[in-house]
Amino acid sequence: MVDGATRDDGMQGTWGRRQQARAISCFRLAPRVGVLSLIAGCANGPVVDMSAVSITLAAGPSHTDADTGHGSISVTGLPETQVDTLRSTGLTEQQWADLLRVTVVMEDGAVDADLPPILGSHTVGDDGSVRFTPMFPFDAGRSYAVRLDPNQLPGLDAAATDTMVAIDAVVGFPKPDIQPTTVVERIFPSGDRIPENQLKVYLHFSAPMSHVDGLAYITLRDGRGRAVEAPFLPFGSDFWDKDHLRYTVFFDPGRIKQGLTLNERLGRSLQAGQTYTLVVDPTWPDADGNPLQAPFEKRFSVGPADTAPLDHTTWRLRLPAAGSTQRLVVSFPEPLDHALMRRAIGVQTGDGEPVPGEVETGSWETRWMMTPAKPWAAGAYALVASTIVEDLAGNQIGMPFEILTLGPPSDHTGDPAGTPANDGAMGDRVSIPFDIR
Amino acid sequence: MSHRTWCSLCTIGLSVFLLTPAQTLLAAEGPTLAAGGPLAFGPDNVLFIADNGAAKIVALELGAQGAGATRGTLDVPGIDRQIAALLGTDQSQIRINDLAINPASQNAFLSVSRGLGANATPVLLRVDGAGTIDVVSLSAVTYTELALPNAPAANPSARRDPRSSSVTDMSFVNDQLFIAGLSSEEFSSKLRSVDYPFASINSGASVEIWHAAHGRFETHSPVYTFVPYEIDGEQNLIAGYLCTPLVKFPVTTLQPGAKVMGTTIAELGSGNRPIDMVVYKKDGADYLLMSNTSHGVMKIPTADFDTQPGLTEPVGGGDTAGVTFETIRHLTGVEQLDVLDDKRMVVITRNDSGQADLEALALP
Numbered sequence A: 001m002v003d004g005a006t007r008d009d010g011m012q013g014t015w016g017r018r019q020q021a022r023a024i025s026c027f028r029l030a031p032r033v034g035v036l037s038l039i040a041g042c043a044n045g046p047v048v049d050m051s052a053v054s055i056t057l058a059a060g061p062s063h064t065d066a067d068t069g070h071g072s073i074s075v076t077g078l079p080e081t082q083v084d085t086l087r088s089t090g091l092t093e094q095q096w097a098d099l100l101r102v103t104v105v106m107e108d109g110a111v112d113a114d115l116p117p118i119l120g121s122h123t124v125g126d127d128g129s130v131r132f133t134p135m136f137p138f139d140a141g142r143s144y145a146v147r148l149d150p151n152q153l154p155g156l157d158a159a160a161t162d163t164m165v166a167i168d169a170v171v172g173f174p175k176p177d178i179q180p181t182t183v184v185e186r187i188f189p190s191g192d193r194i195p196e197n198q199l200k201v202y203l204h205f206s207a208p209m210s211h212v213d214g215l216a217y218i219t220l221r222d223g224r225g226r227a228v229e230a231p232f233l234p235f236g237s238d239f240w241d242k243d244h245l246r247y248t249v250f251f252d253p254g255r256i257k258q259g260l261t262l263n264e265r266l267g268r269s270l271q272a273g274q275t276y277t278l279v280v281d282p283t284w285p286d287a288d289g290n291p292l293q294a295p296f297e298k299r300f301s302v303g304p305a306d307t308a309p310l311d312h313t314t315w316r317l318r319l320p321a322a323g324s325t326q327r328l329v330v331s332f333p334e335p336l337d338h339a340l341m342r343r344a345i346g347v348q349t350g351d352g353e354p355v356p357g358e359v360e361t362g363s364w365e366t367r368w369m370m371t372p373a374k375p376w377a378a379g380a381y382a383l384v385a386s387t388i389v390e391d392l393a394g395n396q397i398g399m400p401f402e403i404l405t406l407g408p409p410s411d412h413t414g415d416p417a418g419t420p421a422n423d424g425a426m427g428d429r430v431s432i433p434f435d436i437r
Numbered sequence B: 001m002s003h004r005t006w007c008s009l010c011t012i013g014l015s016v017f018l019l020t021p022a023q024t025l026l027a028a029e030g031p032t033l034a035a036g037g038p039l040a041f042g043p044d045n046v047l048f049i050a051d052n053g054a055a056k057i058v059a060l061e062l063g064a065q066g067a068g069a070t071r072g073t074l075d076v077p078g079i080d081r082q083i084a085a086l087l088g089t090d091q092s093q094i095r096i097n098d099l100a101i102n103p104a105s106q107n108a109f110l111s112v113s114r115g116l117g118a119n120a121t122p123v124l125l126r127v128d129g130a131g132t133i134d135v136v137s138l139s140a141v142t143y144t145e146l147a148l149p150n151a152p153a154a155n156p157s158a159r160r161d162p163r164s165s166s167v168t169d170m171s172f173v174n175d176q177l178f179i180a181g182l183s184s185e186e187f188s189s190k191l192r193s194v195d196y197p198f199a200s201i202n203s204g205a206s207v208e209i210w211h212a213a214h215g216r217f218e219t220h221s222p223v224y225t226f227v228p229y230e231i232d233g234e235q236n237l238i239a240g241y242l243c244t245p246l247v248k249f250p251v252t253t254l255q256p257g258a259k260v261m262g263t264t265i266a267e268l269g270s271g272n273r274p275i276d277m278v279v280y281k282k283d284g285a286d287y288l289l290m291s292n293t294s295h296g297v298m299k300i301p302t303a304d305f306d307t308q309p310g311l312t313e314p315v316g317g318g319d320t321a322g323v324t325f326e327t328i329r330h331l332t333g334v335e336q337l338d339v340l341d342d343k344r345m346v347v348i349t350r351n352d353s354g355q356a357d358l359e360a361l362a363l364p
Helices: A032-040 A080-088 A093-099 A261-266 A338-343 B079-087
Strands: A004-007 A019-022 A054-058 A072-076 A100-104 A120-124 A130-134 A144-148 A167-171 A184-188 A193-195 A200-205 A218-222 A246-250 A275-280 A296-303 A316-318 A328-331 A345-349 A357-362 A367-372 A379-386 A402-404 A429-436 B009-014 B039-041 B046-051 B056-061 B094-101 B108-114 B121-127 B133-135 B142-147 B165-173 B176-183 B189-195 B205-213 B216-218 B223-231 B234-241 B245-250 B263-268 B274-282 B285-292 B297-301 B320-322 B326-328 B334-339 B344-350 B356-362
Touching: A054 A144, A054 A167, A072 A100, A072 A144, A080 A120, A093 A100, A100 A130, A100 B079, A184 A296, A338 A345, A338 A357, A345 A367, B039 B094, B039 B108, B039 B165, B046 B121, B046 B165, B079 B094, B079 B108, B079 B121, B079 B133, B079 B356, B094 B334, B094 B344, B165 B223, B176 B223, B223 B245, B223 B274, B223 B285, B234 B274, B274 B334, B285 B334
Parallel strands: A193 A296
Antiparallel strands: A004 A019, A054 A072, A072 A130, A100 A144, A120 A130, A144 A167, A184 A200, A200 A246, A218 A275, A275 A296, A316 A328, A328 A367, A345 A379, A357 A367, A379 A429, A402 B216, B009 B205, B009 B263, B039 B046, B046 B056, B056 B142, B094 B108, B108 B121, B121 B133, B165 B176, B176 B189, B189 B205, B205 B216, B223 B234, B234 B245, B245 B263, B263 B320, B274 B285, B285 B297, B297 B326, B334 B344, B344 B356
């Protein structure tokens, strides 16, 4: 017997979308003849006629307030006397689980008898059905084993117990048939030339991705197609943005920083003068568990290492006219880090008030452009940038990724010998004044 | 070419920003978590949980849920499979993010994600002395929460994405909660301290930790795990960096406006990330126990933490220097670690076949 139901409660979760769900398999495994023999064997006890019992997976809405609409397993056809007894008998959680036990069929196919049943609640409805509602929604595409053991029904004569055959069923919601649509939309740096000590790469996806370690799906290949050994920082599950749309790949700083063991043993992941290809494996699952629609590749040529700090005095401004909404354009002599240049560069009025506007980057991250929300008023302004702005190699304003020593190290408390302070706060920033006329 | 490690001294460049005026935080019931991250126990059955999906720390007043039916923690072989079965999914969909032992009940608390997709659900679980696994119901739990500040932005129209950093470790000592985090945009570490009870919405101290080496300051290096430890009467934090220097710095230096130089007391080898660390006492001596991704579990006597001079020279040959340590050979695959009592610890280990086991073991 196959049953189906329409889910129309709009709840959040795996079944958060309004959709139609059908039970992929909902059937009784115990043959009716077994039930008949059971009845014959219980001459002195209460007769439990299980012939009308069926087990279905319903997608809700359900019949009690306790049901949270996750989808629930419903047992119908129990004799009225048994239903009345269940209503009047307060079963413990354990007794309910012994009577109607729902377990996961693991992906390796095992229905492990030692595994505990799924947490959830059991209720008896006004229509005489017994319902199990899981604490967490049933996963689409996963099978669940259901066992109804009539021997555990309350009120049975002792002689009737342990003589009846349990009814087993396997139920589950089908996995929605969704064609892969997620792709890598953009990659930063967007240019095709990077320094030997490139620090990180941002991958932007068209839809949210799963919470997995993305490094398993990324390969760096050299010009001959060989995979580069251990190029990236070896922990990758923490570097998603909030929406799981952007993934940050850090090159292993242990190979970037001069003098570190990895650097000395393996050298830098990237070698100047060579070309490399970053390859994204399309099996990388998105948030719905689907693979990417297509593989993605990005080819880079590699230039010399960049170890110089950013110098904001080299930035050039193209000023808009007063009364217009023309863009303010800032040009840099080298590409900057995409995320940081968008976040940590802005415009203030002469009074220090921030000027809102739409920011874009362009020309392979060598340009920052802002279109103001309102026409520019004539007057004094300043371009402000936090010192956390970086170039592609992680060199910040006034501070390279690797700082030369500032004197003999010691464990005293004090100012680290004039090293530029950089706490990421907006107190550490530079400004470039300009006037709009 | 000699295998040298230049990670020899860490400098802590410390500065502080106070963000918003103080506001009173009211306790409420039934917190909402977007994601369950690291855990740390505070006083009186208070459990701090970092919500990396919503950039906040939630202090849960567990009350009666701080203890299961049986005191202690019993082994649970195949803990991930058991949890998956209870939560109605496959073990491949279970991620155990952190483990913390409640010192009051000695029950183990696990911060778990059910599912790997966009709808992954955070679940807080308790394992008691009978090995019973229960879901801690948050619906009736009283809580206060502290929003972590947005990443600094100069562009007022920039997307304020608080998830550019995620909390990697927390620890509570002397009415203060210390929080370490990673950023997906900046290769650096933020260390923050806040007073508890959360009297105000105050970001506390944000510390940029500088990791210096012989001849160079490695200004960009994250702390991944740390533990409070008193050295010669002074409260310190012992921090484990990425590659893997061990650094001490006094808690009193975490003051607004201060710039502090910390001390690297050990170099524990490269190509490695510390996972977790605890301090315990055995036979009258204190030890630091540290699990690592590549170098196993290290037992480090703390006796020399006070006198060990800051490492200033490159480390030759074997990659290690500073205070001595012993690698505990029989402990492999340790992913989570906390002290259970004065003689035992609870670990979650993953074997070669991928099974995760929760075990109470004697402290080495």
